[in-house]
Amino acid sequence: MDRVWTALRYAAIALALVFFLFPAYWIAITAFKVSAEWFTWPPIVFPTRLTLGNFLGTEGGFSGSLATAIGGIVPYLRNSAVVALGTAASSTLLGSLAAYALSRFKVGGMSLASWIISVRMLPPIAAALPVYAIFLKLQLLNTVWAVMMAHLIFTAPFATWILLSFFNEIPRELDEAAWVDGASPWTVFLRVVLPLSAPGLAAVASLSFIQSWGEFLMALVLTSSSDAQTLPLFLGRYITGWRIAWGPLAGAGLVTMVPVVAFSLVMQRYLIRGLTFGAVKY
Amino acid sequence: MPAYRVRYVRGVALAVVALALCAAAGVALAGAPSRVAGTINVWVVPEGADAMHDLAQAFMRDYPSVRVQVTPLSWEILYARILQDVSAGTGAFDVATWDVMTAGSVARGMLDLEQFGRQNPDLILPGHDPSDFDPVAWRTAGLWEGKNIGFPFYLNTMFLYYRKDLFNDPNLKSQFRQKYGYELVVPDTWGKARDVSEFFTRRNNPSSPTEYGIALMFPRTHTTFYEFLLFFGPYRRSDAGMKKFGPISFEYGDYFTGDLKPAFDSPEGVAAINTIKSLLPFSPDPLGSDYGETIEYFARGLVAMVPQWGAAWASFKAAEALQPADQRVGVALIPGGHSVSGNWGLGVNASSRNQPAAFLFAQYATSKVADKGKFLKFGLLPTRTSTLNDPQVKAADPRMAVLGQIVATQTHRPRIPEEPRLEDVAVGTFTEILLGSVAPEQGLRQLAQEWTKILGR
Numbered sequence: 106m107d108r109v110w111t112a113l114r115y116a117a118i119a120l121a122l123v124f125f126l127f128p129a130y131w132i133a134i135t136a137f138k139v140s141a142e143w144f145t146w147p148p149i150v151f152p153t154r155l156t157l158g159n160f161l162g163t164e165g166g167f168s169g170s171l172a173t174a175i176g177g178i179v180p181y182l183r184n185s186a187v188v189a190l191g192t193a194a195s196s197t198l199l200g201s202l203a204a205y206a207l208s209r210f211k212v213g214g215m216s217l218a219s220w221i222i223s224v225r226m227l228p229p230i231a232a233a234l235p236v237y238a239i240f241l242k243l244q245l246l247n248t249v250w251a252v253m254m255a256h257l258i259f260t261a262p263f264a265t266w267i268l269l270s271f272f273n274e275i276p277r278e279l280d281e282a283a284w285v286d287g288a289s290p291w292t293v294f295l296r297v298v299l300p301l302s303a304p305g306l307a308a309v310a311s312l313s314f315i316q317s318w319g320e321f322l323m324a325l326v327l328t329s330s331s332d333a334q335t336l337p338l339f340l341g342r343y344i345t346g347w348r349i350a351w352g353p354l355a356g357a358g359l360v361t362m363v364p365v366v367a368f369s370l371v372m373q374r375y376l377i378r379g380l381t382f383g384a385v386k387y
Numbered sequence: 388m389p390a391y392r393v394r395y396v397r398g399v400a401l402a403v404v405a406l407a408l409c410a411a412a413g414v415a416l417a418g419a420p421s422r423v424a425g426t427i428n429v430w431v432v433p434e435g436a437d438a439m440h441d442l443a444q445a446f447m448r449d450y451p452s453v454r455v456q457v458t459p460l461s462w463e464i465l466y467a468r469i470l471q472d473v474s475a476g477t478g479a480f481d482v483a484t485w486d487v488m489t490a491g492s493v494a495r496g497m498l499d500l501e502q503f504g505r506q507n508p509d510l511i512l513p514g515h516d517p518s519d520f521d522p523v524a525w526r527t528a529g530l531w532e533g534k535n536i537g538f539p540f541y542l543n544t545m546f547l548y549y550r551k552d553l554f555n556d557p558n559l560k561s562q563f564r565q566k567y568g569y570e571l572v573v574p575d576t577w578g579k580a581r582d583v584s585e586f587f588t589r590r591n592n593p594s595s596p597t598e599y600g601i602a603l604m605f606p607r608t609h610t611t612f613y614e615f616l617l618f619f620g621p622y623r624r625s626d627a628g629m630k631k632f633g634p635i636s637f638e639y640g641d642y643f644t645g646d647l648k649p650a651f652d653s654p655e656g657v658a659a660i661n662t663i664k665s666l667l668p669f670s671p672d673p674l675g676s677d678y679g680e681t682i683e684y685f686a687r688g689l690v691a692m693v694p695q696w697g698a699a700w701a702s703f704k705a706a707e708a709l710q711p712a713d714q715r716v717g718v719a720l721i722p723g724g725h726s727v728s729g730n731w732g733l734g735v736n737a738s739s740r741n742q743p744a745a746f747l748f749a750q751y752a753t754s755k756v757a758d759k760g761k762f763l764k765f766g767l768l769p770t771r772t773s774t775l776n777d778p779q780v781k782a783a784d785p786r787m788a789v790l791g792q793i794v795a796t797q798t799h800r801p802r803i804p805e806e807p808r809l810e811d812v813a814v815g816t817f818t819e820i821l822l823g824s825v826a827p828e829q830g831l832r833q834l835a836q837e838w839t840k841i842l843g844r
Contacts, residue, residue: 141707144683241477326471329479330428330458341461345433348686348702349679 132362135355140164143351159352175357180331181339185318186364187249188335192256192317193310199257200264200309201302205294207265208272209280218269224262232258233326240327247329255323260313267312271305272298307375311368318365336361423510423744424452427481430468433459434698435484435541435731438765442752449751453744462486469493478738481745482752484540487527487730490802491638494531497734501535503746510743512750519755523794524770526637528732531802537732538753539770541761544793545617545726546786548685548703549573549692551717553587553596562586562594573719577618577662580692580722584669587691591669600669602681602693607818610677612810613727613800615651615817616641617694618662620725620798622655631655640799642809648844652835660820660827667821674821685709694721696729700786701766718785726797730770805841812837 135143137155158164162174203221206212213220236255237246245251275298283293299306321337328334340361343354431439436459443455458480460468466489472479473496485493504511520529520539528539553559554571563571567582574580584600585591605611622628623641631653633645644650651659667673671684678695685693686706693699700718709715720726733753735745751757758774761767763783768790774780781787801809813834820830 140705144680145687146689237471237475241475246477247479325464325468329430329468329472330456332456334458338460338464341464342433342436342459344461344679345436345698348682348699 129362132355132358135351136160136359138352138355140352159356162353164352174353175360177331178336178339178357178360181334181336182360182364184249184252184331184333185335185361188252188256188324189314189317191249191253192260193314195253196257196260196264196313197306197310199261200268201294201299201306203261203265204268204272205298207269209277209290218266221262222266225259225266229259229322233322236323237326246327247333249333251327252324252333252335253317255327256313256317256320260316263316264309264313267309268302268305271302275301303375307372311372314368315365318361421452423450423747425741425744426454426456427739427741427744427748428456428458428479429748430458430460430465430480430483432462432465432484432486432731435765435767438541438761438767439484439752441760441764442757443748446748446751450744450747453748455748469496472496472736472738476738478736478740480736481739481741482733482735482749484731484733485537487543487728487732488640488800488802488806490527490531490536490732491804491806493734494534494536496737497534497536498737498739498742498746499534499536500538500735500746500749503735503742507743507746510746512747512754515750515754519771519773521770521772521775521794523728523797524730527728527799527802528730528770532638537734538749540731540733540753540767542768542770542790542794543697543729543731544768544790544797545613545694545696545721545729546700546789546793547573547692547694547719547721548699549717549719550597550688550715552715553691554717556596559596562592566592573717574692574722575720575724577621577666577722581662581665581669583692584666588669597689597691599671599684599690600692601666602676602684602690603663603666603670603673604676604678604681605663605667605674605817605821606677607814608677609810609814611814611817613729614694615659615663615813616727616798616800617721617723617725619651619656619659620727621723622659623650624725624796624798628655635799637799638802640801642801647842649835649838652831656831657827660817660831664821674818697768697786697790698766700784704766713785716785718789720789720793724796726793728794728797728799808841809838812841 134150134152136159137157138149138152139154139156139158142149142152142154156164160175162176207218207221232255236258240246240251240255245254279297279301280293283297288296318335319337320335324335324338328338336357340354340357343350343357429439429443436457440457443457446455447453465483466486468479469483469485469489470492473493476496485497501517517525517529517535517538521542524539524542529535529537554573560571563583563586566586571583571586574583580601587595587597587600589595589598603614605614620641623632623635632650635641636643636645636647639647642649642651650656670676671689672680676684678699681690681693682695682699682702684690685695685699686702686709688708703709703716704712706712733749735742735749739745753770755771755773758769758771759777759780762769762774762780766784768786769775769780775787775791800806803809816825816830816834816837819825820827825833
């Protein structure tokens with residue numbers, strides 16, 4: 106009976122893995138398929154002919170490379186990296202400061218905390234036009250700063266809310282012990298609360314990074330050239346009037362996917378909870 | 388005057404003359420006034436991106452003081468962003484390609500190129516010659532209510548691509564003759580297209596070499612809006628149709644009567660819808676496929692015919708299943724004889740902060756040399772009469788044999804600013820009619836009423 110349960114458990118896990126990992130596999134494999142196999146029925150799940158042509162612009166017999174290869178991706182990749190890393194760092198910093206004030210000093214009470222999270226419920230398009238008008242006046246359009254600040258509208262409240270729950274879990278007795286030793290609120294924040302919230306900070310940074318990396322609307326509205334455009338905008342070029350270039354699109358998709366996976370893997374080690382366990386004995 | 392002063396004055400005079408000569412030489416070398424400098428941002432639809440990039444490189448070689456940034460944006464994004472900048476006037480782009488049916492919407496944000504040229508004669512490229520543009524291309528991709536809002540960048544219209552090898556197969560020809568009583572030829576009417584499509588659909592004819600007869604695309608997108616005209620055009624543009632509905636306005640297109648009322652709320656509109664419905668069983672997933680899918684169906688050899696845009700030729704020429712393409716792929720007029728226009732203009736942003744360089748580049752990218760080069764290197768259909776008549780161009784590509792005929796008889800979508808709203812409600816109604824949830828007469832009547840409301844008549 107135990108064996109049956111074990112087998113069923115493994116089968117369920119395998120099914121879940123296939124369900125969640127197949128799209129990633131499909132993008133990866135399409136990136137290396139020859140053009141004749143991009144779009145077939147039945148689909149070719151295990152291709153035998155592989156090529157690098159989708160990356161180099163030599164697959165499919167088309168002239169040029171802008172809409173047939175991924176050669177032009179570098180500036181977009183750089184912009185995405187700057188924007189996403191900047192957003193992750195800024196939202197973690199702003200979120201931790203705001204959450205500390207809310208958690209320890211009850212600034213604004215629950216009303217302010219609730220209002221902050223309510224910003225997350227705002228449809229992005231509602232913020233896009235006012236933000237566009239503001240950045241137009243500030244002459245910040247078509248800069249990575251504009252995109253980064255626009256992303257903070259949504260990531261900072263989220264970061265604040267997540268970190269608020271983390272900070273609330275840290276016993277106040279630890280703060281008080283530090284005060285007795287002569288620590289200022291800043292010192293308590295930097296030396297006691299933040300180190301104990303490392304998993305929370307890592308989670309917030311990761312999620313802010315992922316959200317910023319894949320954001321489309323704000324990047325579309327606020328940018329106009331490769332000086333500031335990000336990867337989600339770059340991917341649109343493969344949907345052309347003569348075909349949808351599935352191979353190069355998957356190639357660019359793969360390049361878009363890899364940094365997020367790498368960033369998440371790096372942050373994963375910090376995501377282990379339970380660092381505060383045993384800090385206080387009742 | 389002391390001798391040293393004379394020498395001094397002479398020296399200064401010589402220096403001034405030398406400087407003037409250097410400046411003149413510089414201008415001559417650069418080929419343009421010194422104010423043509425700086426960076427210009429060019430927005431381009433992806434199918435024109437490689438050609439635009441190529442032109443930008445050549446332009447920068449000829450005008451080293453200008454940096455041209457080419458930004459490809461997909462069709463949906465490009466239109467939305469142009470509209471955004473037209474409203475805000477930020478000058479986010481300097482030059483942009485615009486689709487023919489967006490002319491009315493983008494016109495107010497585009498520079499009047501004719502007027503700008505008159506005011507800046509030193510910026511007019513010798514030999515650019517706007518009178519050389521094909522009259523229909525110029526009318527649709529150059530003008531809006533008399534204002535010159537762009538130069539035609541490339542022609543785009545729909546062709547019928549068909550499997551030449553199958554239509555020439557003696558066995559298939561004899562089978563077809565037995566079944567339908569006439570010769571298997573490329574259909575010139577939608578009635579014959581129905582027979583041919585049925586014949587090449589394996590479900591109806593087990594010996595058919597293809598799975599389906601024709602690849603149609605009626606998704607709930609703007610595609611359905613132009614596809615309808617392929618079927619309504621033959622009625623609207625027939626002698627009886629012209630008599631009944633009146634002349635066609637370039638701004639309002641074939642959807643409207645001469646007195647600008649919806650023409651499709653008529654027995655002719657219903658007949659067009661019924662023709663579409665009669666073909667649906669012979670097409671793979673007609674309500675779920677868009678141009679990407681239908682191109683792939685034909686490129687994979689799944690269908691015998693596909694009505695598609697000119698740009699699709701590049702895919703068919705390169706498709707593995709269609710080799711050798713010159714023996715397997717034929718190009719013909721759309722059944723019924725009326726295609727639909729989808730030309731692209733190249734305009735300069737009225738809010739551009741670098742209008743001289745932008746104006747110069749717009750001319751450069753639409754010059755005679757560029758027009759021919761874009762076609763021969765990148766397959767973009769030419770817009771100039773001189774290119775269309777060029778023997779090398781004519782011989783390069785099977786599309787050219789029918790292009791002249793198509794351009795002269797093609798239908799037009801509305802180009803008015805209200806076009807996006809008209810299109811939106813039309814697509815929804817057409818989808819409901821094709822799904823069978825609304826009767827054609829009722830659906831078209833309701834649609835005409837909604838259009839009348841939108842237009843405030």
